[in-house]
Amino acid sequence: MGAKVKFDLTKFLAFTILIIGFSSQVYAENKLVKIGVGNWPPYYSKDGQSGIFIEIINEALRRAKIVNYKLIPTGHLRRTEWFERKELDIAVNLTTPPNVAKTHSLRVLPYSGTIITLKDSSKIRTLSDLAGLSIGSFIGSKTVYGEKFSKAMLNAHFTEIIDTNLIPRMLLHGRFDAIALDKYIFLSKLKKLEPEAFKERNYTFHGLLPITRAVIYFHDAEIWKAFKLALEDMQEDGSFSDIFEQNLKKLAE
Incomplete structure (x- = not known):
């Protein structure tokens, strides 16, 4: 009798664990994952639904089998604020704010x-x-752009501009002697706002700034892990670099 009770209890516990696991999986699959993204072409379109980074994010989510998600374009300060309030599950930003640095990123x-x-x-x-x-x-x-750039700007007449559309124009029209900006954001804005200047190629890229990488940070450890594995898979099979090359080739045309 004791052995039978023990066996029945074991089956019951196994069944309970199975149901809990199944319920968690269904919840994870059905839960809407809200993702805060930027709005700087060519990495993101203005509506946040296309662009280089968006293509990479979409493909990583597909491989991670996360199908129920929404891309929400915002400014970086609002993106951080919404993430802190857990109104976003994932956020993509230039830097990781100190008060969210402990999350998975x-x-x-x-x-x-x-x-x-x-x-x-x-x-x-x-x-x-x-x-x-x-x-x-x-x-x-x-x-x-870091400490070296910050120190160099102490000896320059340095201005930060809220409207990034103005930055390339102010260079072209002599308001700035030089600008610090992403090469492809510059080309994208120039192609749209100053098409003749884009064709003339009357500008020089000097480098001199460190490579920077956007940070993707997560509240959910399981989503972070699945996304991380998907990105590693994309880097291994070359699809990560292919997305960049195809989009940047179009931009140069």
């Missing part, structure tokens, strides 16, 4: 920051050559 989506001047301007070989010049960049650029 991945730093994998590369930007191509560079110093840009007009072709007939002063020669720039190092950041120290920017001393005394008028330099423009986006809000938060000193944090993104």
Whole structure:
């Protein structure tokens, strides 16, 4: 009798664990995953539904078998705020804010920051050559581009601009001697806002800025793990780099 009770109890526990596991899986599959993304072409479209990073995110989610999700384009400050309030499950940003740094994160989506001047301007070989010049960049650029850039800007006439559409135009029209901006964001904005200048190629990319990577951070450890494995798989089979190459080739046309 004792053996039978023990056997029945074992079956009951196994069945209970199975049901709980099944319920958790169904919940995970049906739960809407809200993802905060940017709105800087060519990495994101203005509506946040296409672009280089969006294609990578969509493919990683597909491989991770996360089908019920919504991409929400916002400014980076609002994105951080919504993530902190758990109104977003995932957020993609240039930096990981200190108060969310303990969450699961991945730093994998590369930007191509560079110093840009007009072709007939002063020669720039190092950041120290920017001393005394008028330099423009986006809000938060000193944090993104690091200590060396920040120190160099102390000796320059440095301005951070809220409207990033103005930055390439202000360079072209002589308001800035140089700008610090992602190479492909610059080309994308120029192609749309100043098509003739885009064709003329009257600008020079100097590099000089560190490689930066967008951070993807997560509240849910299981989603983080599945997404991480999917990205690793994409990097191994070459699809990660293919997405970049195909989109950047279109941009150059």
